[in-house]
Amino acid sequence: MLSKKQARAFFLGGTLVTFLIFIGLTIFSFSKENDQTNRENLTAEVVRGKEIWESNNCMGCHTLLGEGAYYAPELTKVIDRLNIRYDGNGEEVIKSILMSPSPWQLNGRKMVAYGMTEQEASDVVAFFNWIGKIDLNGFDRVISPLAKEKINK
Amino acid sequence: MKYKSQKVAYWFFALSMLLLVLQITYGFVMGFARIGFDNLHEFIPFNTARAVHTNLLVVWLLSGFMGAAYYIIPEEAQRELVSVKLAYVQLISLALVGVTAIVGFHFNIWEGRKFLEIPRPLDYLVVVNVLLFLGLILTTLFKGKRQTTTALVLSMGLLFAALLYLPGMLPFDSQVTDSFFRWWVVHLWVEGVWELIMGGILSFLLIKLTGVDREVIEKWLYVIVGLTFLSGVLGTGHHYYYIGVNKIWLIVGGIFSALEPLAFLAMALFAVNMYRKGEKKHPNKLALYWTLGAAIVSFVGAGLLGFAHTLPQTNIYTHGTLVTAMHGHLAFWGAYGMIVLAIISYSLPNMTGRKLYDSSRGRMAFWLANIGMVGMTVAFGVAGVAQVYLERKFKMDFMLVQKEIAIHFVVLVLCASIFATGIILYIIDFYKHGKPSDEALEINE
Numbered sequence: 001m002l003s004k005k006q007a008r009a010f011f012l013g014g015t016l017v018t019f020l021i022f023i024g025l026t027i028f029s030f031s032k033e034n035d036q037t038n039r040e041n042l043t044a045e046v047v048r049g050k051e052i053w054e055s056n057n058c059m060g061c062h063t064l065l066g067e068g069a070y071y072a073p074e075l076t077k078v079i080d081r082l083n084i085r086y087d088g089n090g091e092e093v094i095k096s097i098l099m100s101p102s103p104w105q106l107n108g109r110k111m112v113a114y115g116m117t118e119q120e121a122s123d124v125v126a127f128f129n130w131i132g133k134i135d136l137n138g139f140d141r142v143i144s145p146l147a148k149e150k151i152n153k
Numbered sequence: 154m155k156y157k158s159q160k161v162a163y164w165f166f167a168l169s170m171l172l173l174v175l176q177i178t179y180g181f182v183m184g185f186a187r188i189g190f191d192n193l194h195e196f197i198p199f200n201t202a203r204a205v206h207t208n209l210l211v212v213w214l215l216s217g218f219m220g221a222a223y224y225i226i227p228e229e230a231q232r233e234l235v236s237v238k239l240a241y242v243q244l245i246s247l248a249l250v251g252v253t254a255i256v257g258f259h260f261n262i263w264e265g266r267k268f269l270e271i272p273r274p275l276d277y278l279v280v281v282n283v284l285l286f287l288g289l290i291l292t293t294l295f296k297g298k299r300q301t302t303t304a305l306v307l308s309m310g311l312l313f314a315a316l317l318y319l320p321g322m323l324p325f326d327s328q329v330t331d332s333f334f335r336w337w338v339v340h341l342w343v344e345g346v347w348e349l350i351m352g353g354i355l356s357f358l359l360i361k362l363t364g365v366d367r368e369v370i371e372k373w374l375y376v377i378v379g380l381t382f383l384s385g386v387l388g389t390g391h392h393y394y395y396i397g398v399n400k401i402w403l404i405v406g407g408i409f410s411a412l413e414p415l416a417f418l419a420m421a422l423f424a425v426n427m428y429r430k431g432e433k434k435h436p437n438k439l440a441l442y443w444t445l446g447a448a449i450v451s452f453v454g455a456g457l458l459g460f461a462h463t464l465p466q467t468n469i470y471t472h473g474t475l476v477t478a479m480h481g482h483l484a485f486w487g488a489y490g491m492i493v494l495a496i497i498s499y500s501l502p503n504m505t506g507r508k509l510y511d512s513s514r515g516r517m518a519f520w521l522a523n524i525g526m527v528g529m530t531v532a533f534g535v536a537g538v539a540q541v542y543l544e545r546k547f548k549m550d551f552m553l554v555q556k557e558i559a560i561h562f563v564v565l566v567l568c569a570s571i572f573a574t575g576i577i578l579y580i581i582d583f584y585k586h587g588k589p590s591d592e593a594l595e596i597n598e
């Protein structure tokens with residue numbers, strides 16, 4: 001029968017081994033050849049957009065890359081989606097929502113009115129554009145309206 | 154109660170209960186917003202309510218864990234806490250940091266990083282606070298007469314939880330990298346080191362409540378925490394499937410996270426078997442309910458419902474839907490909410506000297522809270538599965554789907570009311586125990 005000492009060895013050994021593999025895989029994931037995020041396109045605008053995204057806690061209602069809250073739409077492919085709905089004017093629509101001084105509530109549910117400046121709004125759009133081009137291992141297929149059209153054809 | 158300084162725990166538990174009530178209140182704000190009553194939007198928009206709800210959850214659980222440590226460590230180490238005064242300083246500063254953060258959330262002061270919304274300057278205060286806590290606990294433990302496995306596992310869990318907070322404070326320009334390291338905190342907490350804390354508390358309670366030999370219990374404790382890390386560390390990969398990192402995580406995360414339920418299964422079997430085996434039956438029935446309840450419900454909420462969406466083939470559809478919220482509620486409740494309520498139920502009569510061991514109010518609290526929470530889980534689950542089909546399979550618009558599933562949130566709010574009633578009864582029971590008292594020292598043993 002297992003002794004306490006063996007049980008402890010199992011705990012310490014298992015932890016050490018999996019932890020080392022975990023660190024190894026982390027380094028592997030962020031190596032240049034394995035980049036799926038177009039790191040070279042991470043411009044100052046995109047970074048400012050991310051800061052705006054964070055400082056307003058947009059993730060408290062929306063999901064992005066499938067992470068966040070489930071109260072408002074997934075925004076990973078939002079520009080594609082709105083381009084379809086508004087004849088290629090997706091970016092403009094997003095900007096007007098962000099710059100609006102009163103809450104956007106097209107579908108009954110209210111969004112916080114941010115009243116952003118033109119510059120801030122276009123930074124956020126740049127951020128969405130960058131996000132939209134990340135290779136998501138197939139998740140894009142599930143959430144992107146463009147992929148849907150391809151599948152249906 | 155064997156040592157006077159264990160009384161500090163009472164105030165951590167009291168803070169914990171207060172924050173729990175607030176957490177539930179903000180839960181209702183969100184529940185109502187989802188069925189169209191978003192009247193508070195101007196003051197408490199959904200993202201504020203959500204940040205408050207989840208951060209209070211974390212803080213009330215941490216306050217509960219800290220109280221548990223202040224109660225358990227002196228008893229296990231067989232000495233008084235090194236400084237009671239500093240423990241109160243730590244309590245008050247914890248409460249202040251928590252309240253400041255929550256107030257800030259109402260004024261758009263936060264970091265929009267799910268579960269880690271506390272703004273950076275306050276993060277540093279959290280670190281200082283936790284260092285003080287760890288200092289007190291660890292010096293007490295190592296100056297004590299003995300260092301039991303139970304105490305070591307509990308302290309190790311608390312220490313690692315503090316260390317793992319740090320990767321969450323690293324700044325990154327890329328959303329993907331940011332997210333990647335955010336999971337080092339969130340996932341490695343709940344599916345890693347917090348399980349050590351839970352295991353430590355569970356083992357302490359089982360030793361006290363069942364009278365089974367410590368050596369036997371602590372041996373199995375090692376097996377459980379061994380299974381936890383063996384599966385949980387690489388299991389982090391289940392958050393990396395679809396956020397823009399290499400496909401290797403689909404395999405690694407898929408395999409190892411599928412093994413994670415084993416740790417919870419082991420925990421449930423362990424608790425039930427020790428209970429069966431135990432000769433000495435402690436009269437504190439309520440503590441026993443909560444203890445066995447935690448072990449069993451955590452297996453259902455974390456183990457079974459976690460498994461339900463952890464394989465990449467399923468997760469591609471459920472990722473970022475209400476299915477996640479279904480699992481999140483029962484897992485947090487079963488594993489961490491219930492274990493905190495278990496240690497409170499066990500220690501309260503010992504600290505106050507009032508042995509309300511088996512009141513009908515206490516039993517109602519247990520059943521109503523659990524029935525309510527299971528009902529809420531079902532409501533989230535039905536809404537989530539419907540959402541997956543309509544939105545992800547049939548490509549219906551997000552907001553149209555939300556209208557279709559709003560009815561499930563009516564059910565959610567009803568079940569939440571049952572849950573809240575249970576919690577209120579629990580807190581009345583807490584209050585009826587009165588204040589901790591040194592007289593309780595003699596009453597024991």
Ligand code: HEM
Pocket residue numbers: 066067068267343344391392410411413414451455456458459460461462463464468471472473477480481482484485488489
């Ligand atoms: C007590 C332990 C656990 C707690 C408290 C817990 C809690 C949570 C929470 C709150 C989330 C949502 C995170 C977010 O999206 O930000 C989550 C996600 C998830 N959990 Fe757990 N969990 C636990 C254990 C488990 C276990 C054992 C498994 C697997 C068998 C699991 C599988 C998952 C998966 C796959 C997701 C990702 C959902 C997604 O974003 O697609 N969980 N968990």
Ligand code: HEM
Pocket residue numbers: 068069070071176177178180181183184187203206207210477478479481482485486490565566569570572573
């Ligand atoms: C009155 C009771 C409660 C109600 C009405 C409630 C309602 C909600 C709602 C509506 C959300 C947001 C889901 C979304 O993003 O759309 C949420 C999130 C969450 N709640 Fe609760 N809740 C309650 C109690 C609790 C309790 C007791 C716990 C923990 C033990 C808890 C843990 C969580 C967690 C972890 C999340 C984040 C889930 C995720 O992102 O996947 N809640 N809750």
Ligand SMILES: [Fe+2]
Pocket residue numbers: 340344388389391392
């Ligand atoms: Fe996880």
